[in-house]
Amino acid sequence: MQVNENKEFEPLIVAFCCNWCSYAGADLSGTNRLNYPTNVKIIRVPCSCRVNPMFILRAFQRGADGVILCGCHPGDCHYTSGNYFTRRRMTLLFSMLDFLGIERDRTRVEWVSAAEGAKFAATMNEFTEAVKKLGPNRRLEDLRCRKQ
Amino acid sequence: MLKISLDRINELFEAISASQTLYIPTDREDGAAEYRKYESGMKLSNALNTVRSAKDFFFPQTENLVDFKMEGKNIEVIDIRKESEDFVIFGARACDARSFTILDKVFLAEPVDSYYKTRREHGTVVTMACTRPSETCFCGVFGIDATAPEGDAACWSDGESIFFEAHNEKGKKFIDSISSLLEDGDTAKLEETREKTRAILKKLPLAGLSTESFGGERMMEHFNSEKWGELSESCLGCGTCTFVCPTCQCYDIKDFNTGHGIKRFRCWDSCMYSDFTKMAHGNPRLTQLERFRQRFMHKLVYFPANNNGEFGCVGCGRCLSKCPISMNIVKVMKALEVK
Amino acid sequence: MQEAMINRAKQLLADGTVNRVIGWKRGEFVYDVTPAIFETAEELDAEFVYDDFTAANVSKYLVKECKKEGKILAFLKPCDTYSFNQLTKEHRVVRDNVYIIGIPGGPKLDAEKIKAKGITGILGAKNDNGTFVIETLYGEEKMPYYEALSTKCESCKSKKHVVYDELIGDDGEVLESDRFDMVEKLENMSAQERYDFWREQLSKCIRCNACRNVCPACTCEKCVFDNPDSGVENKAPADSFEENMFHIIRAFHVAGRCTDCGECSRVCPQNIPLHLLNRKFIKDINSLYGNYQAGEDTTSRAPLNDYKTDDCEASIVHERGVE
Numbered sequence: 160m161q162v163n164e165n166k167e168f169e170p171l172i173v174a175f176c177c178n179w180c181s182y183a184g185a186d187l188s189g190t191n192r193l194n195y196p197t198n199v200k201i202i203r204v205p206c207s208c209r210v211n212p213m214f215i216l217r218a219f220q221r222g223a224d225g226v227i228l229c230g231c232h233p234g235d236c237h238y239t240s241g242n243y244f245t246r247r248r249m250t251l252l253f254s255m256l257d258f259l260g261i262e263r264d265r266t267r268v269e270w271v272s273a274a275e276g277a278k279f280a281a282t283m284n285e286f287t288e289a290v291k292k293l294g295p296n297r298r299l300e301d302l303r304c305r306k307q
Numbered sequence: 308m309l310k311i312s313l314d315r316i317n318e319l320f321e322a323i324s325a326s327q328t329l330y331i332p333t334d335r336e337d338g339a340a341e342y343r344k345y346e347s348g349m350k351l352s353n354a355l356n357t358v359r360s361a362k363d364f365f366f367p368q369t370e371n372l373v374d375f376k377m378e379g380k381n382i383e384v385i386d387i388r389k390e391s392e393d394f395v396i397f398g399a400r401a402c403d404a405r406s407f408t409i410l411d412k413v414f415l416a417e418p419v420d421s422y423y424k425t426r427r428e429h430g431t432v433v434t435m436a437c438t439r440p441s442e443t444c445f446c447g448v449f450g451i452d453a454t455a456p457e458g459d460a461a462c463w464s465d466g467e468s469i470f471f472e473a474h475n476e477k478g479k480k481f482i483d484s485i486s487s488l489l490e491d492g493d494t495a496k497l498e499e500t501r502e503k504t505r506a507i508l509k510k511l512p513l514a515g516l517s518t519e520s521f522g523g524e525r526m527m528e529h530f531n532s533e534k535w536g537e538l539s540e541s542c543l544g545c546g547t548c549t550f551v552c553p554t555c556q557c558y559d560i561k562d563f564n565t566g567h568g569i570k571r572f573r574c575w576d577s578c579m580y581s582d583f584t585k586m587a588h589g590n591p592r593l594t595q596l597e598r599f600r601q602r603f604m605h606k607l608v609y610f611p612a613n614n615n616g617e618f619g620c621v622g623c624g625r626c627l628s629k630c631p632i633s634m635n636i637v638k639v640m641k642a643l644e645v646k
Numbered sequence: 647m648q649e650a651m652i653n654r655a656k657q658l659l660a661d662g663t664v665n666r667v668i669g670w671k672r673g674e675f676v677y678d679v680t681p682a683i684f685e686t687a688e689e690l691d692a693e694f695v696y697d698d699f700t701a702a703n704v705s706k707y708l709v710k711e712c713k714k715e716g717k718i719l720a721f722l723k724p725c726d727t728y729s730f731n732q733l734t735k736e737h738r739v740v741r742d743n744v745y746i747i748g749i750p751g752g753p754k755l756d757a758e759k760i761k762a763k764g765i766t767g768i769l770g771a772k773n774d775n776g777t778f779v780i781e782t783l784y785g786e787e788k789m790p791y792y793e794a795l796s797t798k799c800e801s802c803k804s805k806k807h808v809v810y811d812e813l814i815g816d817d818g819e820v821l822e823s824d825r826f827d828m829v830e831k832l833e834n835m836s837a838q839e840r841y842d843f844w845r846e847q848l849s850k851c852i853r854c855n856a857c858r859n860v861c862p863a864c865t866c867e868k869c870v871f872d873n874p875d876s877g878v879e880n881k882a883p884a885d886s887f888e889e890n891m892f893h894i895i896r897a898f899h900v901a902g903r904c905t906d907c908g909e910c911s912r913v914c915p916q917n918i919p920l921h922l923l924n925r926k927f928i929k930d931i932n933s934l935y936g937n938y939q940a941g942e943d944t945t946s947r948a949p950l951n952d953y954k955t956d957d958c959e960a961s962i963v964h965e966r967g968v969e
Contacts, residue, residue, distance in 0.1 A: 212894065212895060212898050213870070213878065213891075213895060216890075216891050216894065216895070217877075217878070217891075219887075220887050220891070221566050222566065233955060234955065240953065243953035243954075243955065243957065244950070244951075244953055246953070246957055246959065246960060247935065247949065247950055247952075247953055247957060248950060249960045250930075250934065250957075250958065250959070250960040250962060250963060251898070251901055251927060251930055251931070251950070252894075252898060253960055253963040254926070254930050254963045255894055255897070255898065255923070255926060255927065256894075257837070257963055258829075258832065258833065258840065258923075258926050259840065259841065259844045259890065259894070260837045260838065260839070260840035260841025260842070260843070260844060260845075261837075261841070262837065263837075263963055263964050264964065266960075267960070267961070268959070268960040268961070298841055299887065299890060300887060301565075301885045301887035301888070302885055302886075302887075303563060303565050303570055303884070303885055304565045304566055304567075306567055335850075337762065337917040338761075338762025338763070338917075339758075339762065339916070339917060341850075353764065354764075355766060358915060358916060359852065368852065368882045368883075369882045369883070369884040439766055439767070439784065440766075440767070440783075441761075441766045441767055441768075442675055442766075442767050442768050442769060442782075442783065443675075507767075507783055507784075510783060511783070512674065512675070512769065513674070537682075540682070540683060541680055541681040541682060541707065543856065543859040543860055543913075544859055545854050545855045545856035545858075545859040545860070545913075546852075546853070546854040546855055546856075546881075547852075547854040547856045547913075547915050549854075550852045550853075550854045550915075551852075551854075551915055559881055561880075561881075563884070572884060574880075574881050574882030574884060575881065575882055576881055577854075577881070580855075580872070580881065581868075581872055582872055582874060582879070585874065627674075627678065628757070628758070628761070629915040631702075631856050631859075631860050631912070631913035632680050632681055632702060633673050633677075633678035633679060633680045634680050635678075637674060638673070638674065638680075
């Protein structure tokens, strides 16, 4: 996203949400008329475990400034254990991104259940603020995808 | 002959880079050399050669060709080429200089590759004669004299000074532009150095290699040779040999979707890759043996068949030192030699 | 050692235990050996070599070789046995079709390290009590032997063979190595320093795929980066993003399976320390999920195929180390 002198930097946030918990959580936050920033673009996935590292990287490639992955709470996975695998996978991936010097606050995993509409909205507000502070993603962006 | 003392070489670089972009081989922290854009204080490498060849300057690894923008049913085609700047490549070796002649045959033949041509026109190649050839060198096999490199202008070092000589108009212009720094020098010591280098060149372990068994006439004989199986059995199918090679010229053209348009670019391709020349019907070379054979047949048989006997190899020795499993053109030539 | 290996190989060929041998073949120079398959005693006598420069890990070739007719004899160094065991675990090789002779590893050398010293025209070399004496076109040169060590042998993790049918020489021990030192050093840098370090290194990448193709853990029939339908297939690093992506995904895909054999760094024509990416994953796995050495056995679950209900959360990355 472009930084415009007149306007505050508006980050693009990609949120991968699992179909059974977090996506429903987002729905609930909507029906409860809770606000969360329009910067957040939700991509629904069958399970948080569906997200492989390439998804995260490609989101950054295509202009995301922050990527958040939401799934059912540990123990509550619709497929029993999907989110446990996700947890290990993302821990290692985020650690690697950090190792390469990419800002660690651009990535996050959060567990949001279908009943936690308020948590969903709060998480998104908080995460968007954090990414806003970091400024545009420059270290893991593809220059070809930057809008001129 | 015009010369400049070696300890004043950076003055020379400053002068050249004041008017145009200058690239020189310089040492990296890992001990390997690579071409870099000259910046004040940069040291000329003593290494015999760079890891990547100098072909990058005329035929870069990736190059954007054209952009497309789509709106509704309209496609706008945008020529992204910018005004080219003049540049100088300093210190290319005789092998790399010959590789440009080979690349010219491919890219400047009809239909002319205008991207390549523009770069060739804007680039001045100043070569540097070798004084310490390596055991992996075999340029002599392809009729290249490492002590008399081609290029627009050439230079020689006798350990104290660098001597210059122009080979064409572009080279003359280059030497004129730096003439205020040059002085007339005695070439006696230089001749001595060259003589010494020639003696070493004769002693090189690969000096006896022969190209007699190769060329267009022996196409089917080599193609059907049973040796390919054994030669290629340990090939990893990586692209190292192709990408460090100064004469490999195959490329692929691809479209990259940026999300708001298309960038059409070309990038080096390697015949060692499984998707090389993959077409709608599939791939004509399904095994590593076939892909391996293609690379060496191209250099030793197909290329000379199409180019009056000129081979597609300059004996720079890069693939000899870089192949992960040490399989290379020399081993292939020795195995396929017709006694 | 070389003679003992050739003699044993000849016996096994003669008594029909195996019908071919995988080893290393002498090259043009003292250092350029090529992995090769030998079928007769004559071939072994003429070309088989085992010396300071036989660093190449032949385990990966066995994926293809073990599917052919008859049994193959493989000489495996300790580190190579880890790779082989890991392949067995993943059902990529048929253990019964390979006759393994464990051989002592001993540190291997890298000709590039010698050349980086400015030594050129190498005609011969020998170790003289820790001094490497190199005969060149320009006279004799000397350098400390250990400075010519291949990067992968600088910090050896184990001298123990984890799988073999017989041994030539004695078996060794798993070693206490300092292999994570450089990873730790990087972890303690600031994010900006780390970023600059990796940019400098990864921008050298020419995307030759040698690191991937040589890797005994990279055995996919079709790599995502070779698949035109994947959307990420690319033959050249057209943007710094792609350099990062390729190397992150390459290392991630072998996380928990990488035995740290070091082949990736050995083959890199640009001398990128790729093994550091793999070691970072190994170090993280060890510290977060308990010590794990891929290839040590053929039964345990790989750390990324496993979980504990009380594993740490991903936020641990945000809480530790240097920002």
